[in-house]
Amino acid sequence: MKLTRLHAQTVPLRSSIRNALVSFAEMTGTLVVVTADETRDGRPVSGLGFGSIGRYAATAIVQDRLAPRLLAAAPAAYTNDAGELDPLRAWDVMLRNEKPGGHGERSVAAGAIDMALWDLAAKLAGRPLWRLLADRFNGGRHDAAISVYAAGGYYQDGDDRAALRREIAGYRESGYTAVKIKIGGAPLADDLRRVEAAAEAAGGMERVAVDANGRFDEATALAYAAGLAPLGVRWYEEAGDPLDYGLQARLAERFPGLAYATGENLFSHQDVRNLARHAGLRPARDFLQMDPALSYGLPEYLRMLDVLRAAGWSPRRCIPHGGHQFSLHLAAGLQLGGNESYPGVFQPLGGFADGTVVTDGTVRLPDAPGIGIELKSDLFALFRPLRP
Amino acid sequence: MKLTRLHAQTVPLRSSIRNALVSFAEMTGTLVVVTADETRDGRPVSGLGFGSIGRYAATAIVQDRLAPRLLAAAPAAYTNDAGELDPLRAWDVMLRNEKPGGHGERSVAAGAIDMALWDLAAKLAGRPLWRLLADRFNGGRHDAAISVYAAGGYYQDGDDRAALRREIAGYRESGYTAVKIKIGGAPLADDLRRVEAAAEAAGGMERVAVDANGRFDEATALAYAAGLAPLGVRWYEEAGDPLDYGLQARLAERFPGLAYATGENLFSHQDVRNLARHAGLRPARDFLQMDPALSYGLPEYLRMLDVLRAAGWSPRRCIPHGGHQFSLHLAAGLQLGGNESYPGVFQPLGGFADGTVVTDGTVRLPDAPGIGIELKSDLFALFRPLRP
Numbered sequence: 001m002k003l004t005r006l007h008a009q010t011v012p013l014r015s016s017i018r019n020a021l022v023s024f025a026e027m028t029g030t031l032v033v034v035t036a037d038e039t040r041d042g043r044p045v046s047g048l049g050f051g052s053i054g055r056y057a058a059t060a061i062v063q064d065r066l067a068p069r070l071l072a073a074a075p076a077a078y079t080n081d082a083g084e085l086d087p088l089r090a091w092d093v094m095l096r097n098e099k100p101g102g103h104g105e106r107s108v109a110a111g112a113i114d115m116a117l118w119d120l121a122a123k124l125a126g127r128p129l130w131r132l133l134a135d136r137f138n139g140g141r142h143d144a145a146i147s148v149y150a151a152g153g154y155y156q157d158g159d160d161r162a163a164l165r166r167e168i169a170g171y172r173e174s175g176y177t178a179v180k181i182k183i184g185g186a187p188l189a190d191d192l193r194r195v196e197a198a199a200e201a202a203g204g205m206e207r208v209a210v211d212a213n214g215r216f217d218e219a220t221a222l223a224y225a226a227g228l229a230p231l232g233v234r235w236y237e238e239a240g241d242p243l244d245y246g247l248q249a250r251l252a253e254r255f256p257g258l259a260y261a262t263g264e265n266l267f268s269h270q271d272v273r274n275l276a277r278h279a280g281l282r283p284a285r286d287f288l289q290m291d292p293a294l295s296y297g298l299p300e301y302l303r304m305l306d307v308l309r310a311a312g313w314s315p316r317r318c319i320p321h322g323g324h325q326f327s328l329h330l331a332a333g334l335q336l337g338g339n340e341s342y343p344g345v346f347q348p349l350g351g352f353a354d355g356t357v358v359t360d361g362t363v364r365l366p367d368a369p370g371i372g373i374e375l376k377s378d379l380f381a382l383f384r385p386l387r388p
Numbered sequence: 389m390k391l392t393r394l395h396a397q398t399v400p401l402r403s404s405i406r407n408a409l410v411s412f413a414e415m416t417g418t419l420v421v422v423t424a425d426e427t428r429d430g431r432p433v434s435g436l437g438f439g440s441i442g443r444y445a446a447t448a449i450v451q452d453r454l455a456p457r458l459l460a461a462a463p464a465a466y467t468n469d470a471g472e473l474d475p476l477r478a479w480d481v482m483l484r485n486e487k488p489g490g491h492g493e494r495s496v497a498a499g500a501i502d503m504a505l506w507d508l509a510a511k512l513a514g515r516p517l518w519r520l521l522a523d524r525f526n527g528g529r530h531d532a533a534i535s536v537y538a539a540g541g542y543y544q545d546g547d548d549r550a551a552l553r554r555e556i557a558g559y560r561e562s563g564y565t566a567v568k569i570k571i572g573g574a575p576l577a578d579d580l581r582r583v584e585a586a587a588e589a590a591g592g593m594e595r596v597a598v599d600a601n602g603r604f605d606e607a608t609a610l611a612y613a614a615g616l617a618p619l620g621v622r623w624y625e626e627a628g629d630p631l632d633y634g635l636q637a638r639l640a641e642r643f644p645g646l647a648y649a650t651g652e653n654l655f656s657h658q659d660v661r662n663l664a665r666h667a668g669l670r671p672a673r674d675f676l677q678m679d680p681a682l683s684y685g686l687p688e689y690l691r692m693l694d695v696l697r698a699a700g701w702s703p704r705r706c707i708p709h710g711g712h713q714f715s716l717h718l719a720a721g722l723q724l725g726g727n728e729s730y731p732g733v734f735q736p737l738g739g740f741a742d743g744t745v746v747t748d749g750t751v752r753l754p755d756a757p758g759i760g761i762e763l764k765s766d767l768f769a770l771f772r773p774l775r776p
Binding site for chain 2: 010026028054055056057058059060061064065097099100101102103104105106107214241242243244245246265266267268270271273274277278294
């Protein structure tokens with residue numbers, strides 16, 4: 001097995017939404033197609049991957065650094081003893097000569113290539129990725145149904161609370177049992193009324209998580225915690241800067257009854273280890289949301305799970321950010337706590353295979369080989385012209 | 389004052405050296421030229437900047453994200469009430485719509501532009517940058533002579549210790565009174581003999597710092613600390629992964645007599661704040677080496693100094709990595725603890741103005757307007773064709 005081609009391309013990810021901090025109108029993403037010298041049905045087999053949602057394209061890093069290392073390597077450097085593609089070994093090759101620290105952008109480039117490599121490995125093996133992951137890393141165990149929650153609840157013009165109620169009622173009708181909404185874009189009192197409206201539409205406050213996208217200083221973060229604690233929300237996400245472990249620790253100390261979630265802006269196991277050491281989070285109560293497509297892909301995600309296990313955390317406390325098919329396979333094959341889902345935003349990178357049905361807040365994965373990006377027509381339409 | 393053009397280009401930074409972890413044979417850098425609508429001596433005034441040494445070029449991030457925001461902005465967004473360029477305001481413009489966390493690569497792109505903006509602002513003011521910084525940020529105080537140390541001591545083929553002695557004797561003849569050498573590329577016992585040889589050539593063990601470039605696991609880091617502690621080296625730099633604050637804290641706890649240095653791979657004030665909070669470093673004894681050219685430039689460096697001051701650190705404990713002219717201006721104008729110097733490597737980005745003389749371990753800055761890259765002929769030769 002030899003890798004013959006690695007193509008990367010930037011795509012616009014236009015979206016009119018904005019969270020508390022950032023407009024996504026100019027957001028871009030990186031698509032990667034990696035091709036092997038083997039054929040199926042008369043055409044070369046290609047693995048498809050992408051940099052995930054919420055950080056910009058890292059196409060130049062793919063093209064200038066990571067891809068040339070992979071394509072210059074002897075196949076023995078990225079295959080196992082049986083001559084099969086081993087994405088773990090390919091990861092070591094593409095990240096040669098990279099200095100420690102500085103985990104951003106590069107982590108998106110590596111994540112996109114790594115996703116494509118796992119898609120390729122699973123296709124070459126003729127198996128769905130979740131099954132390959134379960135067998136290699138989880139003793140064959142897997143989840144047939146994966147818990148998902150609907151992330152949305154952005155601020156809207158006009159009667160925002162009425163629009164929020166309609167949006168959440170729609171998620172509930174689609175089969176979702178849990179939702180997440182934005183906070184921090186309105187005064188605290190208005191935001192709390194927003195949370196109440198969401199809970200009414202969702203059928204219970206325990207079904208509503210809230211997300212500040214790292215916006216708050218410590219005083220504001222604590223004021224929101226005081227407002228949210230009596231309500232019993234599902235979790236309070238990214239109150240302060242994602243690297244301010246001290247702020248996070250003071251939140252849990254002052255308001256231990258709240259559940260907290262964070263991690264989508266940590267892109268290395270070293271950062272996650274610091275989070276586990278210094279942020280006061282509790283393995284029995286809180287949630288971690290690292291996104292493998294933003295953070296060097298599966299090999300680094302496995303290292304994150306390792307440092308978390310050493311600190312007393314179960315993979316069940318991990319619910320990846322990003323709402324994409326790759327994380328859904330990880331959630332199934334590694335038995336994570338579930339996955340984010342974007343029913344209305346971040347298309348087409350976000351979302352699952354066409355026709356995926358949400359039942360009692362869970363979804364199932366198809367049995368097609370690989371990740372199944374070919375089964376998501378709007379996303380596959382972007383990839384189709386990039387294949388050889 | 390209006391910015392009319394921002395040009396960025398990748399340059400190879402070929403070098404045959406390697407540290408304990410990384411080969412620099414394929415290293416690249418980003419050059420930035422930012423031009424104003426004002427002229428001096430009949431030509432448009434341009435500011436020159438570059439991404440610093442040891443991380444790869446970030447040219448695409450300059451071109452795709454940061455530069456377009458600056459060039460699209462109204463001049464009022466980056467000028468002060470007097471209509472003069474204010475690089476602090478320009479910084480806010482170029483980093484709009486960037487998410488928190490993930491501080492790498494982007495920090496190099498912003499650092500390169502920021503350097504060019506300060507060079508431009510100082511040229512437009514007709515003043516050397518160190519003087520502009522002293523007046524704006526340091527009550528007019530500055531250092532006329534800046535302490536520098538010679539960083540080198542890479543492993544060499546053949547009789548490595550003899551070569552090391554010759555190299556350090558050369559630094560001493562040139563006026564340096566302190567040096568830094570690499571460790572971790574040989575067994576501990578050999579490395580300790582290397583340190584002894586360096587101390588003999590340098591004229592004292594207190595003149596020799598050692599640098600592991602983040603290579604060691606905790607057991608090795610502690611074994612080296614045990615070997616180095618009785619010697620009295622100047623400092624023990626980057627023993628473990630730059631983000632492993634726990635490892636760093638255990639070093640200081642177990643071997644409090646050693647001085648430690650780190651920070652060249654931390655690129656944000658949030659990371660530096662975590663270092664100050666969690667790494668057990670001591671403001672009276674240890675050294676911090678953040679490089680403004682790698683970490684979003686001067687505005688972020690000022691924020692780093694702020695979070696450090698709040699934790700009890702003086703700017704005198706900060707000695708930037710990188711051995712370049714920009715940090716030398718910061719060291720003079722903000723009265724830092726000195727600056728790194730690369731007499732033999734990382735040319736032409738590293739190094740100071742032609743004819744700079746080292747006297748008793750210190751250097752002086754020229755009085756030319758701006759940073760004075762025009763006075764460093766090998767570096768200016770790269771920039772000259774990029775100006776309009």
